[in-house]
Amino acid sequence: MTTASAQAGWRFKQPSVIPGFGLTLGFSLAYLTLIILIPLSGLIWRSAALGWPEFWAIATDRRTVNALQISFGTAFVAAAVNVVFGTLVAWVLVRYRFPGRRIVDAMVDLPFALPTAVAGIALTTLYAPNGWIGHLLAPLGIKVAYTPLGILIALIFIGLPFVVRTVQPIMEEIDKEVEEAAATLGASRFQIITRVLFPGLAPAIITGFSLAFARGVGEYGSVIFIAGNLPYKSEIAPLLIVIRLEEYNYPAATAIAAIMLALSFLMLLIVNLVQTWSRKRYG
Amino acid sequence: MADPEIKSWEPHHASKSAAVTESRPARAVLMAIAFVFLAVFLLLPLIIVFKEAFAKGIGTYLESLGDADTRSAIHLTLLVAAISVPLNIVFGISAAWAIAKFEFKGKAFLTTLIDLPFSVSPVISGLVYVLLFGAQGLLGEWLKAHGIQILFAVPGIVLATVFVTFPFVARELIPLMQEQGNGDEEAALSLGASGWQTFWYVTLPNVKWGLLYGVLLCNARAMGEFGAVSVVSGHIRGLTNTMPLHVEILYNEYNAVGAFAVASLLAGLALVTLVLKTLLEMRYGAELAATRGH
Numbered sequence: 227m228t229t230a231s232a233q234a235g236w237r238f239k240q241p242s243v244i245p246g247f248g249l250t251l252g253f254s255l256a257y258l259t260l261i262i263l264i265p266l267s268g269l270i271w272r273s274a275a276l277g278w279p280e281f282w283a284i285a286t287d288r289r290t291v292n293a294l295q296i297s298f299g300t301a302f303v304a305a306a307v308n309v310v311f312g313t314l315v316a317w318v319l320v321r322y323r324f325p326g327r328r329i330v331d332a333m334v335d336l337p338f339a340l341p342t343a344v345a346g347i348a349l350t351t352l353y354a355p356n357g358w359i360g361h362l363l364a365p366l367g368i369k370v371a372y373t374p375l376g377i378l379i380a381l382i383f384i385g386l387p388f389v390v391r392t393v394q395p396i397m398e399e400i401d402k403e404v405e406e407a408a409a410t411l412g413a414s415r416f417q418i419i420t421r422v423l424f425p426g427l428a429p430a431i432i433t434g435f436s437l438a439f440a441r442g443v444g445e446y447g448s449v450i451f452i453a454g455n456l457p458y459k460s461e462i463a464p465l466l467i468v469i470r471l472e473e474y475n476y477p478a479a480t481a482i483a484a485i486m487l488a489l490s491f492l493m494l495l496i497v498n499l500v501q502t503w504s505r506k507r508y509g
Numbered sequence: 510m511a512d513p514e515i516k517s518w519e520p521h522h523a524s525k526s527a528a529v530t531e532s533r534p535a536r537a538v539l540m541a542i543a544f545v546f547l548a549v550f551l552l553l554p555l556i557i558v559f560k561e562a563f564a565k566g567i568g569t570y571l572e573s574l575g576d577a578d579t580r581s582a583i584h585l586t587l588l589v590a591a592i593s594v595p596l597n598i599v600f601g602i603s604a605a606w607a608i609a610k611f612e613f614k615g616k617a618f619l620t621t622l623i624d625l626p627f628s629v630s631p632v633i634s635g636l637v638y639v640l641l642f643g644a645q646g647l648l649g650e651w652l653k654a655h656g657i658q659i660l661f662a663v664p665g666i667v668l669a670t671v672f673v674t675f676p677f678v679a680r681e682l683i684p685l686m687q688e689q690g691n692g693d694e695e696a697a698l699s700l701g702a703s704g705w706q707t708f709w710y711v712t713l714p715n716v717k718w719g720l721l722y723g724v725l726l727c728n729a730r731a732m733g734e735f736g737a738v739s740v741v742s743g744h745i746r747g748l749t750n751t752m753p754l755h756v757e758i759l760y761n762e763y764n765a766v767g768a769f770a771v772a773s774l775l776a777g778l779a780l781v782t783l784v785l786k787t788l789l790e791m792r793y794g795a796e797l798a799a800t801r802g803h
Contacts, residue, residue, distance in 0.1 A: 239613040245704035251607040257600045265637035311546045318543040332787040339779035341733025343753040344772040348554035444630025447735035464632035483633045
């Protein structure tokens, strides 16, 4: 079939006896265009219509810059924390057998299933100065709720399953014989982990990091309760968009959203490049 | 409580153990760190929801759930999910059929586009509809002239929910249907079944558990969505407040019991979702897509 179509030259669709291509592709494209593409291009069109001077003024406004820094900065740190603990959790789930492992495994998906507003008020209550965790930290002079540290906690919660669920399946596929071979050749456990296991896991870890990071940058519901939302200090970019909208300042909301989208796509691009590099380096 | 499986990871020779698995103390430390981390970040938030909800007894709990505004928020959330989930089911099946059953140019690009909503902030997902349908929006004037209300009303909330839950069903079905190939459908068609019969009696039974899995995740997100809905809803009590938005209002009014009572319903939904999802994975793991990301 493939050779036949190759001889036929360029063809949009390869021949098939299965019906319904036009209907399903047509419907899918129409639905995708109406729900996603037109609204998103509306955003791009509106921000392009602002004109460069106005766009630049909004983009370099100190409050905008700080909000973007807080969103991207905390999301980056939270994703890094999740890489460490998420990989560790995945390792424990894949390699060790203990009673209740199935339940612990299921629990990891809680942040996917729990509505963000619920997570937000629950974390705030825990980390408030009189909360279960907050009152333990207060004597140490650590304030979590209503500070940037609170944002970090919320983003760690939100991002954890992304790392675990990307790394776990790759870890399960690791052939134990490779480790045994390395051991027979005299490698220590530490050498095996850093030289044999880690390189194989690196692409999955990078993917997990980027998913957690992307989610953290855009996260709103779980963060706004715990952040305190002080302009310049603990105000995240999505919240600033909402505030500008409530002020009917559509140009500013649009511009901040466009910057966030652009930065997120730039980030994804960089991650893809790092992925390609790590596959070449370790693959 | 000796788990028989624990033994299977014990190395046969002490000399090998250090290299092929971690030493006993190292394992204990790693497990302890993982458990403490999970307990602090996942278990405690879940427990505190129910603890706060019942802080003033079950009577107050039931009373806050019986509140008229709370009940209308519950109704709205159910209504929005009942509209947006079926829409995304139809789209998911249709997109999976086109992508998994056929080879065509631009397929990879289309698959990427379907995942797009996952990389957009929920707030931006709401904002795009405000820019389209709002008073200053592209269609704002026209809608106003024709008396159509989309923003700050149910249609806007449904649209925003459809946007954020868009990929769930499709991304579950596409890899599953790709894995299963076209053999069954080709056999059915060659035996004289119509296209519709083939889908209904062959394809759908083949993917039913995967479909249910996707619907489960789609529904959990649809009922729990906060950011996108918050931007388009207008927060009109008793009218355009969904359950997550109502949680926020009650919480900001320092009505902790009320907020956590509604939150406990949503947390219950999350737990039911997780249990069903785990059961599906255990029972029908082979019939779900092998590439299980999230």
